Every structure is written in structure tokens, then in C-alpha cells.
Amino acid sequence: MTATVPVTAALALGDDALVLSHRLGEWMGHAPVLEEEVALANIALDLLGQARVLLSMAGDEDELAYLREERAFSNLQLVEQPNGDFAHTIARQLYFSTYQHLLYAELAAGDGPFAALAAKAVKETAYHRDHAEQWTLRLGDGTDLSHQRMRTACTALWRFTGEMFQPVEGLGTDLGALRTGWLEAVGAVLRRAGLPVPEGAQSGAWTAGAGRQGLHTEPFGRMLAEMQHLHRSHPGASW
Amino acid sequence: MATATAPRTADDEAYQRTFDAAVAADERIEPRDWMPDAYRATLVRQIAQHAHSEIIGMQPEANWITRAPSLRRKAILMAKVQDEAGHGLYLYSAAETLGVGRDELLDKLHSGRQKYSSIFNYPTLTWADVGAIGWLVDGAAITNQVPLCRCSYGPYARAMVRVCKEESFHQRQGYELLLALSRGTPGQHAMAQDAVDRWWWPSLMMFGPPDDESAHSAQSTAWKIKRHSNDELRQRFVDICVPQAKSLGLTLPDPDLRWNEERGHHDFGPIDWTEFKEVIKGNGPCNEERITQRRRAHDEGAWVREAAAAHAAKHSGTAAAHTGGRTEKEVGQA
Ligand SMILES: [Fe+2]
Numbered sequence: 369m370t371a372t373v374p375v376t377a378a379l380a381l382g383d384d385a386l387v388l389s390h391r392l393g394e395w396m397g398h399a400p401v402l403e404e405e406v407a408l409a410n411i412a413l414d415l416l417g418q419a420r421v422l423l424s425m426a427g428d429e430d431e432l433a434y435l436r437e438e439r440a441f442s443n444l445q446l447v448e449q450p451n452g453d454f455a456h457t458i459a460r461q462l463y464f465s466t467y468q469h470l471l472y473a474e475l476a477a478g479d480g481p482f483a484a485l486a487a488k489a490v491k492e493t494a495y496h497r498d499h500a501e502q503w504t505l506r507l508g509d510g511t512d513l514s515h516q517r518m519r520t521a522c523t524a525l526w527r528f529t530g531e532m533f534q535p536v537e538g539l540g541t542d543l544g545a546l547r548t549g550w551l552e553a554v555g556a557v558l559r560r561a562g563l564p565v566p567e568g569a570q571s572g573a574w575t576a577g578a579g580r581q582g583l584h585t586e587p588f589g590r591m592l593a594e595m596q597h598l599h600r601s602h603p604g605a606s607w
Numbered sequence: 608m609a610t611a612t613a614p615r616t617a618d619d620e621a622y623q624r625t626f627d628a629a630v631a632a633d634e635r636i637e638p639r640d641w642m643p644d645a646y647r648a649t650l651v652r653q654i655a656q657h658a659h660s661e662i663i664g665m666q667p668e669a670n671w672i673t674r675a676p677s678l679r680r681k682a683i684l685m686a687k688v689q690d691e692a693g694h695g696l697y698l699y700s701a702a703e704t705l706g707v708g709r710d711e712l713l714d715k716l717h718s719g720r721q722k723y724s725s726i727f728n729y730p731t732l733t734w735a736d737v738g739a740i741g742w743l744v745d746g747a748a749i750t751n752q753v754p755l756c757r758c759s760y761g762p763y764a765r766a767m768v769r770v771c772k773e774e775s776f777h778q779r780q781g782y783e784l785l786l787a788l789s790r791g792t793p794g795q796h797a798m799a800q801d802a803v804d805r806w807w808w809p810s811l812m813m814f815g816p817p818d819d820e821s822a823h824s825a826q827s828t829a830w831k832i833k834r835h836s837n838d839e840l841r842q843r844f845v846d847i848c849v850p851q852a853k854s855l856g857l858t859l860p861d862p863d864l865r866w867n868e869e870r871g872h873h874d875f876g877p878i879d880w881t882e883f884k885e886v887i888k889g890n891g892p893c894n895e896e897r898i899t900q901r902r903r904a905h906d907e908g909a910w911v912r913e914a915a916a917a918h919a920a921k922h923s924g925t926a927a928a929h930t931g932g933r934t935e936k937e938v939g940q941a
């Protein structure tokens with residue numbers, strides 16, 4: 369069984385979940401309203417749970433999370449982007465949760481190595497997606513200020529979305545085929561929120577598939593430094 | 608000292624008699640029941656302070672979420688900090704049943720007119736502090752709060768039942784974290800001992816001033832809001848912790864700590880009440896940081912709350928249609 373685990377795919381999906389969970393964890397104690405402390409933590413915990421299953425398919429979860437160098441992580445650049453204001457966090461969630469939900473629905477319907485995980489994750493990501501959609505509506509259709517901020521955030525993160533549809537070895541599903549459904553779903557939410565669908569390219573020369581190949585953005589190195597520091601300071605210790 | 612407002616009318620006197628009889632019979636007072644103004648004010652003050660402590664208490668532990676040394680510990684810590692936010696929610700709701708809204712209470716917290724537990728003004732300097740907080744601070748909170756599950760005010764008592772269940776998880780997880788460190792490398796063991804050395808005395812101070820100096824105790828006891836004195840609870844906590852410290856392989860930083868056969872309790876050394884008073888006055892190591900972070904989160908989130916309110920107002924007639932059948936409130940709380 370171990371021989372058939374598609375390690376590349378497990379790491380790609382696992383790193384996405386691990387890194388976004390970490391970013392959401394940074395909100396704790398800083399959220400705009402108490403209910404969001406609970407909601408963002410819920411999402412972070414779901415993602416961390418997914419990450420632990422996926423990384424364990426590929427090896428030892430802690431070795432993989434704490435002892436790999438930046439270039440060995442294969443998460444999307446989208447999920448490593450700093451939280452920014454609440455609108456940026458919500459835009460990142462909208463883009464990523466929609467993608468993750470479509471992907472897990474597909475994987476759950478199959479009988480590949482990710483089917484069991486996907487069956488659970490598809491329910492979790494449905495909630496994450498709903499949470500992001502509701503906030504996109506509130507912010508897009510709230511006040512002038514919130515509309516402006518949500519619009520800025522959606523535009524700023526748009527160039528990181530193309531990477532989601534790059535092929536991942538061993539995943540057993542055609543990620544490119546998800547793009548149409550994703551564009552329709554995200555477009556529909558943005559329109560309901562009175563927000564324009566960003567016009568720029570979904571990826572540039574630098575970002576196209578880069579995260580999956582281990583090329584990341586500057587803030588990611590600092591994130592890993594913080595995340596890995598304690599673990600690396602006590603080599604071989606168990607916690 | 609607070610006393611019940613003197614009854615003015617015959618009606619009030621009858622209400623007061625009903626209230627007194629209910630308290631005497633250990634019945635629960637519910638939000639719609641008549642209650643003395645001073646009883647209401649005491650509860651609001653206590654529940655608000657408790658709610659504020661839950662949300663300020665998220666900060667010292669959230670400080671370690673991004674640095675948790677294993678994914679398992681990270682998940683436990685995130686879930687714990689999330690629980691504390693949930694405790695804040697239950698408690699602000701309990702205060703609402705007394706006619707005071709969350710916004711008003713937060714405003715009083717942010718402007719320094721209401722307090723939170725002083726323990727959270729101490730810093731979390733190492734990973735072991737997360738364990739020490741779980742073991743000692745959640746442990747002290749449970750000792751304080753278990754009797755509150757029988758508090759005379761129904762909504763507070765019921766909130767405490769839920770809260771105590773989760774606090775006891777936190778206490779066990781903290782203990783287990785320290786145990787792993789204590790049995791780990793020499794560096795890890797030293798980290799655990801250092802954390803216990805720093806958190807022990809502040810934890811004992813969580814039970815409040817000694818009985819002969821406690822400002823609100825007598826009336827609260829008569830109203831069955833408070834069931835045991837500060838010193839009784841502190842003693843109970845010390846007696847619980849001593850054997851646990853031993854099983855942890857850690858020492859408690861008190862040379863006077865010893866079993867007293869005659870009393871059937873542990874004797875312990877004098878508490879530095881000067882430090883306690885200084886921290887309460889605002890001169891603790893982190894008073895400024897804690898309240899500043901809270902205010903900043905609140906102020907920086909104002910535009911988000913305004914947007915949610917504006918959106919809800921625009922769609923008040925059709926909220927269900929816009930939230931897939933869930934009410935705005937449910938979506939917010941999910
Ligand atoms: Fe709590």
C-alpha cells in the first residue's frame with residue numbers, strides 16, 4: 369500500500385492545508401468580532417486535521433512540517449500570502465475554499481488513495497466555502513469602505529489563482545478541468561456581492577505553477593522561520 | 608459593602624421575600640424573576656469580569672500557536688484558545704440576560720472601567736508556559752468555577768457547567784504537556800521547571816485577597832453567588848497541586864510547603880500581596896500589551912462589524928434567502 373501512495377500529490381494538498389491553517393491561526397486574539405475568533409479557528413483546525421492526514425501519508429508529519437526547507441514545500445503561493453486585513457483573508461478563503469471544495473468533491477466521488485480523506489474534507493470545505501461566501505457578500509454589499517477593501521483584496525490575490533489548476537502528479541484528477549466550475553462559482557458570488565470579477569491574468573510568468581515547484585514568495589520564509597524555530601532548537605526531542 | 612436596595616413599596620417587599628425564599632431554598636433565579644438591584648449589579652460585574660478574562664486570556668496562549676513544536680500540540684492549543692473564545696461568548700450572553708449588551712461591556716473593558724483576571728498580565732516566555740497555564744491557571748479556574756455551577760443565578764450557573772467541562776480538558780492537556788517536557792531532554796525539563804516557578808505564585812493569587820480583606824465576599828455568599836471563601840478555595844487548590852507536581856517530577860517554588868497532619872492540609876508560604884496589588888493597579892508585566900492588543904483588534908475590526916450590520920439592515924426582510932436558510936446570527940456564530 370505504501371508504495372502506491374502518490375507522495376507528490378499528498379504533499380501538495382497537505383502543504384496547502386498546513387500553510388493556510390497556520391495563517392488562519394495568526395488571527396487568534398485579533399479577529400474583528402468574537403464569533404470570528406471561533407469561526408476562523410474552526411477552519412484552521414479542519415485544515416490542520418487534513419494536513420496531518422495528508423502529510424502522514426507521505427511520511428512523518430512533524431519531520432515534514434518542521435524540518436523541510438522552504439524550497440521543499442509545494443503549497444500554492446495563494447495560501448502563504450499574509451493575512452492582510454480581514455478582506456484579504458476572506459478573499460483568500462473564497463478563492464481557496466471554492467477550489468478545495470470542488471477538488472474534494474471530485475476526489476470523494478472516485479476510489480483513489482484520497483477518497484476516504486476527501487469524503488470528510490468535502491463536508492468541512494463546504495462550510496469553509498459558505499463562510500467565505502457569506503463574508504464576501506457582507507463586505508462587498510456592506511459599506512462603501514468594506515466594498516472598496518473587498519474589491520482591492522479580490523484584485524490583489526487574483527494573480528495567485530491560476531496556479532491552482534496546474535497539474536499535480538499522482539492526484540488522479542484533472543485540475544485544469546476544475547477551472548471552469550471555479551470561475552463560474554467565484555464569479556457568481558462576486559456578482560451577488562456587487563463586486564467586479566478581477567480582469568487581470570490569473571497567473572504571471574513568475575507565479576505560474578511556482579509554489580507547486582517549491583518557489584515561494586518572501587513572506588513564506590518568515591512564516592516558516594517562526595513555525596519551525598522551536599522544533600528545530602531541540603533536535604530529536606519529542607513533545 | 609454592597610447591600611440590597613431597601614424595598615420601597617409593599618409590592619417590592621413581597622418580591623424581596625419571594626427572592627429571599629428562593630435563594631434560601633437553593634432555587635435558581637431566572638432572568639424574568641424580580642431581583643434586588645444590587646444582586647443584579649454584582650452579577651453583571653462578576654460575569655463581565657469573567658467574560659473579559661476569557662477573551663484576554665486567549666492572548667498569552669495564542670502567542671504560541673504559530674510556534675507550537677508539533678502538529679498535535681498545535682491542534683490542541685488552537686482548540687483550547689478557540690474554547691476560551693467560546694467561553695467568552697457564553698458569558699457575554701449570560702450578562703445579556705441581565706440587560707447589559709456585549710458592546711457596552713467591551714467598551715468598559717477597553718476603557719479600563721472593568722477588569723479581567725490579573726493572571727493574564729504575566730507573559731508566556733517559553734513553550735512550557737502553555738503547559739503551566741493549562742495545569743495551574745485552568746486548574747485554579749476550575750477550583751473557582753465548579754462551585755459557581757450551583758450559583759443562584761440560573762444562566763450563569765448553566766454557563767459554568769459547560770465552561771467547567773472544557774476547563775478540565777485544558778487542565779489535563781496542560782499537565783500532559785508538562786509531563787512530556789519533564790520526561791524529555793534536560794533542556795525541556797528545565798523549561799518546564801522554569802515555567803512552574805514563574806506561574807505558581809500568580810496562580811495562588813487568582814483566588815483573590817485573603818478572606819479578611821475581600822471586599823465583596825459576605826454579600827455574595829449570602830446571595831449564594833459565592834459558595835466558598837477565597838482562602839478555602841486557595842487551600843483546596845494547593846492540596847490538589849502538590850501531589851500532581853510530584854507525579855510531574857517538578858517542584859513548587861515554596862520552601863514552606865509541607866503537609867500539616869493536624870489540619871489535614873498543606874501549609875504554604877506567605878503570598879506577596881504587594882505584587883498582586885501592583886498587577887491589579889496596572890503595573891504588571893503585560894497589562895499595557897493585553898489591553899492595547901484588545902483595543903486594536905476591536906478598532907481595526909470596526910469596519911467589518913459595520914459592514915455586517917449594514918448588509919444585515921439592507922437585507923433584513925430577506926436574510927434567510929441570502930444566507931442559504933441560516934439566519935445571520937447562526938452564520939456569524941458557526
Ligand atoms: Fe475558559
Ligand SMILES: [Fe+2]
Nearest residue numbers: 691745774777
Ligand atoms: Fe481554559
